[in-house]
Amino acid sequence: MSRDLAELRTLWYMGAKTRLCEEFLDGAVRDLLDPGQTLLDACAGTAAVSRWFAPTYRILSNDVQHFSSIVASAHLEGDESWRNYLDQLDHLQDLGSATEENAQWLTNLAPRALDLEDSLLDQVLKEGSGNASDSGAMERYRSFVAQAPIPHDASGISSDEDDGGVHQPLASRLEHLLDQRRKSSGGSPAMLCTAYWSHVYFGLRQSIRIDSIRHAIEAIPSSDPFRERKRAIYLAALLHAVSVSTSGTSHFAQPRSIARDPELVAVAKRRIIDIDQQFELALEAILREWSHHPRLAGNRVFCSDVQRLLAPGSPLDDEEVDLVYLDPPYTADNYSRFYHVLETLVAYDYPELESRGGSLTKGRYPKQEIRYRSDFCSSVRVEEAFRGVAQACKDRSSRLLISYSTDTGLLTGRWAKQGEQNPARKFRELLLEYFGQVEIREKLLMHSGQGDSNRSVRELLLLCEE
Numbered sequence: 001m002s003r004d005l006a007e008l009r010t011l012w013y014m015g016a017k018t019r020l021c022e023e024f025l026d027g028a029v030r031d032l033l034d035p036g037q038t039l040l041d042a043c044a045g046t047a048a049v050s051r052w053f054a055p056t057y058r059i060l061s062n063d064v065q066h067f068s069s070i071v072a073s074a075h076l077e078g079d080e081s082w083r084n085y086l087d088q089l090d091h092l093q094d095l096g097s098a099t100e101e102n103a104q105w106l107t108n109l110a111p112r113a114l115d116l117e118d119s120l121l122d123q124v125l126k127e128g129s130g131n132a133s134d135s136g137a138m139e140r141y142r143s144f145v146a147q148a149p150i151p152h153d154a155s156g157i158s159s160d161e162d163d164g165g166v167h168q169p170l171a172s173r174l175e176h177l178l179d180q181r182r183k184s185s186g187g188s189p190a191m192l193c194t195a196y197w198s199h200v201y202f203g204l205r206q207s208i209r210i211d212s213i214r215h216a217i218e219a220i221p222s223s224d225p226f227r228e229r230k231r232a233i234y235l236a237a238l239l240h241a242v243s244v245s246t247s248g249t250s251h252f253a254q255p256r257s258i259a260r261d262p263e264l265v266a267v268a269k270r271r272i273i274d275i276d277q278q279f280e281l282a283l284e285a286i287l288r289e290w291s292h293h294p295r296l297a298g299n300r301v302f303c304s305d306v307q308r309l310l311a312p313g314s315p316l317d318d319e320e321v322d323l324v325y326l327d328p329p330y331t332a333d334n335y336s337r338f339y340h341v342l343e344t345l346v347a348y349d350y351p352e353l354e355s356r357g358g359s360l361t362k363g364r365y366p367k368q369e370i371r372y373r374s375d376f377c378s379s380v381r382v383e384e385a386f387r388g389v390a391q392a393c394k395d396r397s398s399r400l401l402i403s404y405s406t407d408t409g410l411l412t413g414r415w416a417k418q419g420e421q422n423p424a425r426k427f428r429e430l431l432l433e434y435f436g437q438v439e440i441r442e443k444l445l446m447h448s449g450q451g452d453s454n455r456s457v458r459e460l461l462l463l464c465e466e
């Protein structure tokens with residue numbers, strides 16, 4: 001199988017297997033599964049693996065994060081009537097007027113800030129490329145951002161309606177509006193992104209467009225027979241637009257600092273990205289994939305902890321699962337922290353944000369207790385988590401394919417630190433307690449990370465059969 005990898009482009013996501021589908025996973029899955037059989041992509045993330053195999057196998061796709069299951073659903077689920085309808089899908093008709101109505105509402109809350117942002121970003125980029133007639137735009141932009149209102153901030157920066165602050169009247173009304181939204185999250189104006197993350201992960205104009213498209217998606221009438229399908233496909237396109245437009249890096253664990261000039265220029269380049277255009281490009285890409293790579297019938301998407309999904313009594317009980325593909329987190333970093341913006345945008349429930357010492361954290365995360373913590377990210381629970389999945393696959397007579405890192409995985413790394421010379425072999429021995437045959441395949445990958453460019457790591461596959 002060979003496909004243009006650009007077509008598979010998806011969310012910016014740590015550990016996405018986009019590149020590895022063709023080079024590494026394809027052969028292993030084909031060795032374990034006949035065409036037409038059922039593959040459960042148990043920790044689907046961007047759904048890159050589900051999508052790669054969807055033309056050949058029936059796909060069940062799962063992830064504990066809601067945003068991930070939305071992306072998978074947009075790409076995989078839909079009966080014949082939906083597939084026939086896709087040619088007529090008209091996002092402007094479905095979303096246009098509700099988007100503009102919300103955008104107008106938010107624009108009226110910060111008209112001067114929007115104008116100033118446009119002009120400062122332009123000047124910052126000129127200054128960064130040495131084409132500015134006057135210098136100082138970078139400092140003016142920093143000061144503009146520093147004065148922006150902060151949700152639930154006791155110090156109440158720019159809170160006086162008459163002080164002429166450029167962020168008025170938003171600054172004065174923010175707390176009141178947020179209190180209202182918490183009581184009725186569906187009310188207008190929809191402003192979660194604007195309130196929580198403008199000048200943090202996005203520009204103000206970008207935040208207004210994100211909120212407004214999100215609002216319009218929820219406003220698709222329940223009388224529309226394709227409401228749920230449209231909601232999934234538009235949300236997936238919006239998630240993609242948000243993911244490629246963040247002024248941070250490929251995740252949302254921390255916003256990028258604008259203290260240094262080169263970083264500010266990089267942020268400014270991101271903040272002029274047009275959200276609507278990215279949304280349309282992502283939507284076109286999803287539609288193209290549906291038309292170029294037809295899916296087999298009967299795909300289903302779940303949003304569950306994998307151990308719960310595989311346990312008796314789950315919706316999987318009416319399914320025959322031939323192969324479970326398990327690609328869990330490799331490290332102690334929880335995806336719910338790194339991708340909290342995507343998860344919160346889907347829930348759109350104005351969660352309480354985490355604070356430390358009375359101030360919001362830089363990352364503007366929801367409170368820790370409402371973020372999912374994975375057993376695969378816990379050094380004390382990771383081994384039991386793998387054992388639980390292996391036992392459940394055995395009980396269901398499913399084959400199991402695991403992706404992991406030989407060197408940097410939480411479990412394999414711990415074994416290595418304990419003096420184990422061959423962590424991959426130890427992993428195989430653990431799995432042989434549940435399966436008759438376990439084969440190891442490894443591939444060297446070059447990682448170009450901070451400070452350790454071109455470090456090679458071994459990507460591990462474990463193929464488990466009865």
Ligand SMILES: C[S@@+](CC[C@H](N)C(=O)[O-])C[C@H]1O[C@@H](n2cnc3c(N)ncnc32)[C@H](O)[C@@H]1O
Nearest residue numbers: 015016017043044045046064305306327329374
């Ligand atoms: C390495 S990423 C998967 C990448 C994916 N294969 C791709 O190509 O995009 C790990 C995923 O596991 C999910 N996850 C973590 N713990 C989980 C659990 N207990 N059950 C289900 N999903 C989980 C995370 O939300 C994350 O999306």
